[in-house]
Amino acid sequence: MDLFMQYLITGLTIGSVYALLAVGFVTIYNVTGVLNLAQGEFAMLGALISVTFVQAGLSIYISIPLAIVCTALIGFLVERLAINPVKGAKPGILIVITLGVSIFLKGVALLIWGTAPKSLPPLFENKPVQILGAVVNTQSLWIFLILAIHLVALYWFFDKTFLGSALRASERNAHAATLMGINVKNMSAIAFSIAAALGALAGAMIAPLTDATYDMGFFIGIKGFVAMVFGGMHSIQGAVAGGLLLGMIEAFSGGYVSTYYTDAIAFGFLLFVLFIRPQGLFTKAEGTHV
């Protein structure tokens, strides 16, 4: 039972990080139709920029928000320079462009920060707490709390503010949104900035647990993508559930089967889900227009 709780908490912690990334994926995908494979690089940038600010002597409470703002700006630039010029291109081309952006950002990070792993101090003094027999890092608890706060904030943003409604409108029907006076082009840039900020936050949350390196981005991004697919591509709640599910699959398979095969099991489960329910675990079926 102790071990079970331990795996559960570990899974939920890492799952929350995936969930933050997945929400970023959903935001971009639904507003722009682009699947941003560079999403993980935003997490990497968020983590490494935070480290730089902390090393420069700033408090961690200022460093992380600053890093999030910087990364959001980078996300904005990525959209303006790389995505906007190819509006409406085929998925293959968009995939390759976001892969190119991902590789480019990774290279820039390598040039700035080098190959050595950097560590970020935890938000609060890191003392383990006992919960139902499991030893829990306080950082994990903070991750849960921050995820919860953000979900509420995102819900409020998308449902209650004008900008959020405009974003959702450009997702539903870009043409109609344009007729209603919404600048769909700007919405796309805003979606990228939000996603980049969420990614940066995820990166800054995970950095105290696993060290930050220039090449941490791609695979963590893919995990976010998997979480989004579990949740059915379109819903933020689904993405969060998918993220937590993926985190738990990894933790339990690592604990009970073998740490060697964690990735194989997680991605095997993904294929299984895609085969039986390609529309996602938490959605209804849908058709396509011909």
Next chain:
Amino acid sequence: MKNASKVLYPGRWKGLVIFIVLIALLPIVVTTQYVFTLLILLGIYSIITIGLSLLIGYAGQISIGHAAFYGIGAYMSAVLTTKFNMSAWLAIILGMMTTFLIAYFVGVRVLKLKGHILALATIAINIIVYTILNGWTEMTGGALGLGGIPKLNFLGIDLGNQVNFYYFVWIIVTLVIIFSGNLIRSNVGRILRSIHDSETGIEALGIQVSKYKVLIFAISATYASLAGSLYAHYIQFISPSTFNVPFSILLLVMVMVGGVHSIWGAMIGTVAITFLNEGIRYISHNYLHVSGEVEIIVYGFVIVVMMIFMPNGIVSLFDRFQKRNKEHESDSGLDLKPVDVKGGA
């Protein structure tokens, strides 16, 4: 009918002859060991990218997982020859057959997916194969890799010799090009092309699309397996990290940058990206004294710029040039311009 096929398929013998002459003459010009190794690797990569261009350019399906099939081929060859003392040729053929079957059965399910999700599913296949190669240490040697793979020997010709192996690899590439060319010109090729243009449309004509998609997926995987076997016998040492997702991305980028709509595009992309990477690496290490894989900055940048300004790849430059020449002569009444279908799934 003759006219129609002329418009549909540009003459291929001219290109092939130029290609063969180029391949035959290159070893006379190239003397450096380093460039020679690169030329051999180029041949090996070309085999995979030609297969990918069939899949991406003709059938319109994407894959970020072909490094997995490359890996299966390489490990089948390596394990069967070093642990079971099997003949290298038999091992290559067994590897190709195994890969075909695996790709076929996986493809039946995977190719029901489309666009981004298909891309993710192929990444998943790649990661699963990679973890198995890493984890099954008794067979594959795990992360430490597998060494001592024998050189090839063909009817008494020693293919351990660089020049011999160079010709051997490029002869195989030529055969692959001819085979793929025939495939494209067959009715299978026409069906594939129409899948690329409108899957629903061709399905409405009563053709079982999925069968052809899976077939081409399995064929392109088999090419990758063949390339993997050649790689294993050439380098004589393999480790799982070669066969991970970054290599699949590299292959995809080669095909897209070269141009997906023709086999030559895949080859041009392979050459361009390989020399770009090697060139930047050479300059940055020898003149700028930076270490690590910093070449990826330029590489990433070039990919983005290429896709924005030349979405049909380098090969579209040649097409544009040819079209200008042709404008004077052809007026067959058949106006079969390639239509750019936007959207898709």
